Amino acid sequence: MWSDLCSGIYSYGLNGWQSIGIMLLHLGVFIGIIYLIIRLLILKSKREDSAMALLKKQLAQGLITKEEFRERKEVLKK
Template sequence: MWSDLCSGLYSYGFNGWQSIGIMLLHLGVFGGMIYLIIRMLIPKSKREDSAMALLKEQFAKGLISKEEFRERKEVLKN
């Protein structure tokens, strides 16, 4: 089965390891495209809302002070 997948690349002078490398490269490009599509589908406001929720949770647990909460909140707004 594996040789059937790579047989087309052998005709171009690639050996087995080079064929695997090319397939991994294509897999990486395909995975990157899927990642970018998902990033574009999730609105930026939703991602920011989760950051604000995390900030509020840290403040509620007492992990950060009131001043630090305000500073970070201003950073997230900009």
């Protein structure tokens, strides 16, 4: 019974190598999606870090006041 169920689910009328190819394709798509999600999260944190570094640099150079720094820092936190 179990073998009949599994053969119905995984049988596309393909031979063994073709079934393995489809399985590897699905695995590759899954790994690719996970990779993109992680990459987007890392890039977002790097952008926020670089924006904060630029803001600190502007404060150090005297281009903005402490109050402007606090306001912009709050905007970046959101």
